[in-house]
Amino acid sequence: MxxxxxxxxxxxxxxxxxxxxxxxxxxxxxxxxxxxxxxxxxxxxxxxxxxxxxxxxxxxxxxxxxxxxxxxxxxxxxxxxxxxxxxxxxxxxxxxxxxxxxxxxxxxxxxxxxxxxxxxxxxxxxxxxxxxxxxxxxxxxxxxxxxxxxxxxxxxxxxxxxxxxxxxxxxxxxxxxxxxxxxxxxxxxxxxxxxxxxxxxxxxxxxxxxxxxxxxxxxxxxxxxxxxxxxxxxxxxxxxxxxxxxxxxxxxxxxxxxxxxxxxxxxxxxxxxxxxxxxxxxxxxxxxxxxxxxxxxxxxxxxxxxxxxxxxxxxxxxxxxxxxxxxxxxxxxxxxxxxxxxxxxxxxxxxxxxxxxxxxxxxxxHSNGGILLRGLRMPDFRDHAVAVSSPGTTTGESTRVLGGLLRDVMLANMENFRVFAPDENNSNRLDAVLEATDRAWNAATVADDDHLAVDGRVMEILSEHTLQGWLEGYLLTGRHGFFSCYEGFIHIVDSMFNQHAKWLTTTNRIPWRRPVASLNYLLTSHVWRQDNNGFSHQDPGFIDHVVNKKPDVIRVYLPPDANTLLSVADHCLRSRQYVNVIIAGKQPQLQFLTMEQAIEHCTKGIGIWEWASSDDGQEPDIVMACAGDVPTMETLAAVMILKSHFPDLRIRVVNVVDLMRLKDDRAHPHGLSDQDFDALFTTHAPVVFAYHGYPTLIHRLTYRRANHANLHVHGYQEEGTTTTPFDMCVLNEIDRFHLAINAIDLIPRLRDISGHAREELRNALIRHHVYIREHGQDLPEIREWTWSQDGGGAPLTDDRPR
Missing domain, CATH: 3.40.50.970 (Thiamin diphosphate (ThDP)-binding fold, Pyr/PP domains)
Structure with a gap:
């Protein structure tokens, strides 16, 4: 009563x-x-x-x-x-x-x-x-x-x-x-x-x-x-x-x-x-x-x-x-x-x-949290570097590496830093943070519970709305946080992101409002590695939603490997007044850049990978561009295919970490000038661009560029099911074979000499289709693929025992 x-x-x-x-x-x-x-x-x-x-x-x-x-x-x-x-x-x-x-x-x-x-x-x-x-x-x-x-x-x-x-x-x-x-x-x-x-x-x-x-x-x-x-x-x-x-x-x-x-x-x-x-x-x-x-x-x-x-x-x-x-x-x-x-x-x-x-x-x-904000005591992210002796030859779990950094950030900031995840902290490979603290929990516990404590600082509840609200309240009162979520489910907080971004945009124009720590998202278990859960879990569209907001408050990063992820995360955790969206896979993947190379590449946000290119500073026959970890791997595999068939082909590989670099500098503070963009993508060479999300976004970001008409974007096409990782790429035509075929078709001088190569690539797609339905996993040459400087590697036609 x-x-x-x-x-x-x-x-x-x-x-x-x-x-x-x-x-x-x-x-x-x-x-x-x-x-x-x-x-x-x-x-x-x-x-x-x-x-x-x-x-x-x-x-x-x-x-x-x-x-x-x-x-x-x-x-x-x-x-x-x-x-x-x-x-x-x-x-x-x-x-x-x-x-x-x-x-x-x-x-x-x-x-x-x-x-x-x-x-x-x-x-x-x-x-x-x-x-x-x-x-x-x-x-x-x-x-x-x-x-x-x-x-x-x-x-x-x-x-x-x-x-x-x-x-x-x-x-x-x-x-x-x-x-x-x-x-x-x-x-x-x-x-x-x-x-x-x-x-x-x-x-x-x-x-x-x-x-x-x-x-x-x-x-x-x-x-x-x-x-x-x-x-x-x-x-x-x-x-x-x-x-x-x-x-x-x-x-x-x-x-x-x-x-x-x-x-x-x-x-x-x-x-x-x-x-x-x-x-x-x-x-x-x-x-x-x-x-x-x-x-x-x-x-x-x-x-x-x-x-x-x-x-x-x-x-x-x-x-x-x-x-x-x-x-x-x-x-x-x-x-x-x-x-x-x-x-x-x-x-x-x-x-x-x-x-x-x-x-x-x-x-x-507390209602003007920037007044109370203290910068995080940041450990040196380079201490967590993955050793890379040669690009694309060793594997690592990028988000697991990031978990080690977050653990050290937590240890150094036990009063003003928390991590948030909807029952996915361990699934997202960030479980190292539990070495520093437990999960916050003040309800009943039983003997088999894992890392639950009243004073825990890992915030997990199966409600993205509640987590986002907690994090926003935490940030707006002068603290720092990090939110990891499955990419396909982050749309649950679309409207909350909207309001927070609008809040930041408005407060940028209010002198008495002091800057607050950025809202940092890590989106993992992403579209290209949701092959196990299937179509319902596949949606990279949060990026499209984010880039609709004012350019002074949003940033989107697609680090291709662990060292670039570490560099990006360090930058985001130090930043103020932004919504930072980081997309990175949690599965074992090839590692490409040393820590020194990663820092340089992330500082630029976009750049030519000289070690993967063969244009030698000349005008390229084709620009192979990529943004995202899986698109990067498939692009490099396509480059190897092209090199093996056409050794004299002049190929330029451009990798994008900071997606906003694609915009022009009049539209976004991170945007490239037309001169810098043209230096990377040329003014008239064909460009095959493998992108993590929906292809139309890349066209939206680059529509003012001189070479936009020659931009051919591969990305997610709303095709997916419970299948193999590589088949997800094939279904959406972002795989190495489709990328290579597209490149061949765009280079005029290959038109009359590419018949055999195209035939072999089409046969490879058919063989892939048959193999996965019989064996339930990808072909060995796909699973075991590594980068080779000379364009070698596993052949397209493989007669090894199955």
Whole structure:
């Protein structure tokens, strides 16, 4: 049953009056932002010209957000708490803007928005207005780490912020519409990954106001008993506050909040005494009317307490006298003459209901994480180098090598670095990191469990959404992380990546937002090595999704072997304000570059592999280009085939590590100039390009180039099944035989002399097809292929015993 809170009153009369005045002031400022261009203090009757011509914003959730903010301020001041505020209903943007203006932070951040009547007018005018600020909680809002468009991620962001911040309390408001999303439902499990001694605390506040845009919400319509069972099942002790009478609600919420903070204090004290068992963490359920304190009825239809208050409760205040009268009555109901002095500044009672300096939620350094960011103590990645005596003759597991580097990074940064993976850390060959730390886990364990501990720093839960949210919250509060995932499943977080990339793009234009550590993805178990799982696991399209974003925040790397992967990873872990996407296979593969060569190649991002080329600085007959580990191997094998048949052929091999080098320098900071691009690819030689992903992306990146018409791209064609590794390449025509045939067909002087070679290559494809269906594995000459400088190697026709 519910835990009752409407018992004796907690607040004294003066304290109640102060909190209520602050709340009314915040509500008044919120309504003004949605509706007003001028006359901010209603010193004269409202006229049509005082109203914005386009009314945009969300009122319905805003008074609840303001109510919670006022009470959190009271608690922070009384208890000297370090607290940030994550608003899941982020479209209630007027609220936190109003709060930061009342706290003085907004004026400190934007000096032209002064705390007076003229500043209030500017505050109102800029909201949802050209040249102004968005209608939701955005990077422009002081105190925010949670974008208003990120429905479903409030709790995961909050827990990410709390990890490794032992004294931080993150008040996380979950909207009841948001509570219906899959990401939010999974993120309730985050409390099973918290170390009560070392981590901070998330205080969830489930705000049930009953409606979404046009429909009721599920959690507001189930029985109180069912809701209580659900929340307790999630691992919480809920405290309930419900009603619509402001006075009683103030007392009840204050009691519930104090009970939660007392419980948190006790849990933390026990944990610091050595008891790190998972507690039942407190939470609050606030049930209040949607659009609380707004107009009850407009045009004969219910507004307060209904879905009609979700956005702008009525939209004709400029044109309709009756609507304008309703607006004026609504705003005057907050009694602004009691809240603001003759200059328009908040009265003392309001101006003092917030903590000082960094304790203000709108000024807390954790909400501007770059202020707190410390660079990682980076080991020398060269210590993990794979010995390469000759290109393409030895094998190694590139991501396993990377795991050793990540282990050493973890050992050197046990307070501000974590790795994240959806139950795939070991599968992705990064298990060396478990030599430094365990997996975070604060639920039951049994004897056969592997590397589970309350203080573990490897974050694994089978929810990409939750992991991404944790990582984003961790990064935005000033820490570092690394996220590995199967390539085919990273699309699950497409929308979350979108919002994070947009956040970075926006903060690049906000001087007071300090740079944060980059969001680093490793995509492995990739399309060319998902032959065992089949078609459902094959999708390299995340790259296409990423490159749609602004070039100042995205980077894509395709290291062809272990040493280049080490160099790329070191660079990404040191970087700021980017989303770095690294694609690298986890299976044993040939290694091509020494560490010195890898560093040089990665620094350039693209280059000619002289050791694989035969053009000797002359104009090539063909350029064989590649990006990705498997495409690189198949390209080199095709080059050997061509050399064996046409020894005098002038072949240039170009390998791409940094995909953005293909763009021109006018479109991306990493892009090559036309002169540099032409020096690599020539202006008219045919180019056969083997690419890791969808071929159309390479054409998109290079469409401005002089030689684009001669670019022939091989990549993933949505062909795949459970088959052999090489057959995956054959099905998508990225294999050595198809690449070689394509090259032969593009070189004019081979047209009349290539018949026998083409025939042999076609026969090889047929023999491959027959062999794998009989033996279940690739041909020996495919499995055993290594690079040879002279173009030799295993013959195309092989009569060795099978």
């Amino acid at each position: 519910k835990k009752k809170t409407s018992a004796p009153r907690l607040l004294g009369d003066s304290q109640l009056a102060q909190i209520d005045a602050w709340w009314r002031a915040a509500n008044y400022l919120s309504v003004g932002q949605i509706y007003l261009l001028d006359n901010p203090l209603l010193r004269e009757p409202l006229l049509p010209d005082h109203i914005k011509p386009r009314l945009l914003g969300h009122w319905g959730t805003t008074p609840g957000l303001n109510f919670i903010y006022a009470h959190l301020n009271r608690a922070i001041m009384q208890r000297d708490l370090d607290t940030i505020y994550v608003m899941g209903p982020g479209h209630g943007g007027p609220g936190p803007v109003a709060a930061s203006w009342l706290e003085g932070t907004y004026t400190e951040t934007y000096p032209d928005i002064t705390q007076d009547a003229d500043g209030m007018r500017r505050l109102f005018r800029q909201f949802s207005f050209p040249g102004g600020i968005p209608s939701h909680v955005a990077p422009e809002t002081p105190g925010s780490i949670h974008e208003g468009g990120e429905l479903g991620y409030a709790l995961s962001h909050a827990y990410g912020a709390a990890f490794d911040n032992p004294d931080l309390i993150v008040a996380a408001v979950v909207g009841d519409g948001e509570a219906e999303t899959g990401p939010l439902a999974a993120s309730w499990q985050s409390n099973k990954f918290v170390d009560p001694a070392r981590d901070g605390t998330v205080l969830p506040i489930l705000h049930l106001n009953g409606y979404k845009i046009a429909n009721p919400t599920v959690l507001a319509r189930i029985t109180p008993e069912e809701l209580d069972h659900l929340l307790r099942g999630y691992g919480h002790t809920p405290f309930y506050v419900e009603g619509d009478d402001p006075t009683q609600m103030h007392h009840d919420f204050a009691r519930a909040l104090d009970a939660c903070l007392d419980a948190i204090h006790e849990i933390k004290a026990r944990a610091r005494d050595g008891d790190v068992r998972r507690p039942l963490w407190p939470m609050i359920v606030l049930r209040s009317p949607k659009g609380w304190t707004g107009p009850k009825v407009v045009d004969g239809k219910k507004v307060e307490g209904s879905w009609r208050s979700h956005q702008v409760p009525f939209t004709q205040a400029r044109e309709d006298d009756e609507h304008r009268a309703i607006l004026e009555e609504w705003m005057r109901s907050y009694r602004p003459e009691e809240l603001f002095d003759s200059d328009g500044a908040p009265i003392e009672a309001i101006a003092t209901l917030h903590p000082d300096g960094d304790r203000r939620m709108s000024a807390n350094p």
